Amino acid sequence: MTIAQQERTAVGPHGFELSVTSGFERYSVHHGELTLTSVFQPIFSLSHMRAVGYEGLLRAHDALDRPVSPLDVFGQAARLGEVLQVDRLAQALHLENFKVLGAEREWLFLNVHPGALTDPYHSAALLANLRRLDISPRRIVLEVLEQRAEDIERLADAVRQFRERGFLIALDDFGAGHSNVERIWQLNPDIVKLDRVMLSHAAHRADMAAILPGLVALLHEAGKLVLIEGVETEHEAQMALACNADFVQGFFFGRPNPGVADSVQAAQCIGELTDRHRIQTEARERQNAARLAPYVRAFERAAERLSAGEALDEVCWNFLALDHAARCFLLDANGRQSGSNVVLRADRAAHETRFLPLADAQGANWLRRPYFRAAIAAPERVHVTRPYLSINEAMPCVTLSVVTRIGGETCVLCGDIDWLDEERI
Template identity: 40%
Template sequence: MNQAPTEHAGLALSSHFQPIYSLAHRRTVGFEALLRAKHAGRPLMPGQVFALMEDPEACYQLDLAILRTHVAHAPVPSEPRWLFLNVHPASLIDPARTALVTESIAAAGLSPQSVVLEVQEHALGGDDKLQQCIRQLRKQGFLIAIDDFGVGHAHLDHICEMEPDLVKFDRQLLRSASNNPRLRNLLFRLVHLMHESGALVIQEGIETDNDVLVALESGCDLVQGDYIARPGLAPDGDELITPRIDARWDELMVRDLLRRKITRRQLELARQSFVQSAILLIQNTPFDEAARPLLSMPNVLRCFLLDSEGRQIGRNLNTKQAATQSTHPKFAPLADTTGAIWSRRAYFQHAIDQPGVLYMSEPYLSMTDTRTCVTLSMAIEIDESMHVLCTDMLAPSSGR
């Protein structure tokens, strides 16, 4: 398919389109329009193109020319799909300019509901006019996406203020999460945070098999990148994309199934040991001795005992692997938890509400040694007084 370039200020402008794919729907749900530009026959990156412009007015005129090029050559889908268009901040500093943007889109026969306008996250800070123009676009029915979230210093207040429909995570977040288990867990939580704010999440920069697995594990909604499909005038269709994604999905399911089997076995052994220790405590066995069955488990970090108000009785009983880290000088201010009050923790509240029922918390960051753990807890009666027996375990590996 040939595309005659648009000439503007000595630049030759043309468009490529890259699929944006829904992991849950197993199909392409949109295309991002990507600029291809040449100056004197030399290819330029989009940032270089705008760097040639001398002032905001020139940037706005260029942005309008690019947008008109994109909508003129956008794929005509046979089913509802979004067209993602990047909008330069220069087009969003005046309602009159924003009106010309929307008129150009309407002139191409596109409804606002089928267009996602992407605004870079770093351009949002404290500009009332820009926020006003974005609200204007939302009222007309356009979807709004924050682009490049996670570049430099991301501002969560921008998410709250803009209430975007979608947030695009920068590829660097994915790169970092692929190489660091803690950051993989953070990526999962960031996705959850965006969902809490009412925004769907697009993960950009999917380039490898492992990137797909990380994206699947993160819980993101949509994915984009060269592994999914390279940009083109007529990019790959779902008949080519879906088998690639399905293969990674199957791999993840097999891996998760094995992990769950291991985790179930570990938790069952921990449960048996927990009940042993609880029975010994009910029989007035000293805590140090009663906790031995639990402390012998390989993934257990520590045991501790709370009174009926959530106040810790005595010290933590640490296993060797917990003691190695918790006694490190940098954690010394957190090491002694004697008398600490844990009444606001879910593991205490659930246990005290249902005596005799074993509860396992969600993974959380331990204040004692800053590792991710889960806490098993059960309310039991000792000397006619309610107590809560607790044990911290390393959180079962979830790939996050």
């Protein structure tokens, strides 16, 4: 029995047939020898702990009710020159099924081929379907598929017109293929969907894991909401939470389904995930505090000796003798470095020869650095930066800083610590 033969109850527009499948009403349609229908994968807000949208996904079966991959459906359409026709059919099918889905306020994420936006006939068909179904454009997120656009300016103009009508725009598969930073400036989407490959790399590579939060922060600064798709494991879900993504989508949170997401189960899943993240974060902060404690004590003692009149290269020895201490240096009240870096170990000096042009920092201006600004703003205590990339060796480090007085002048004593992952130390 094919999908279209299951308890048929009505025939809708475009030849759509309404049936009941697994207790859910949904439309299907015949296309050649295939029967096409929709499922919806929920998209969750981690902050709201509930589904805020559903992505319409195509499902196909052949005459023997065997599943056919959507990639094969569109691949065959491409060979026959029918991509836009099948794309328009899938859009109409998803809209019909979204109408009967029972979602009252959530978005429908609708994949659209770039040509469907730039072609007046196809865009008019989308608008006509919305009017017929009484669905507001404000409930539709148009996902611009990751494909090379022949005329990016024309596509950008079409995207702008759709946004003016009330649609939201999402850039799909960011980080793969043609979807890159330039495409963000060109299309100005409301939402950026990070491709699953980026999350997969981050889950297995420490350097990529460090990049992901910065990428999300960059997109936020550009005024874009961020959706991480393809979240399949607890570890990946924790990474999405840790990097401050707005929305998540993937098997870990909810599989594609003919019906709406279970709101109670979703809230429980995200709530438990958030609790575990809080516990892990607090444990990591305690671990980092314990790791830093001997450095902070030695650094405080160095600052006391410096303010008592001892020379910089004499007061830093105890700090620099610690395993991962890198260097000490002194800044004046304007952020300009007084003297050279103080480095203790010979192996450190040898390593820095690869960055010889940067070795002489005397007179360098570190006014922009957070460690200087924090020390000047709150001079009564030692400050510790978040890990960042040191310009001295292109290695992760944290910097301690504190205001001290030398000969009546305000100075900032700074000390760098190599900050590699614990398991690599």
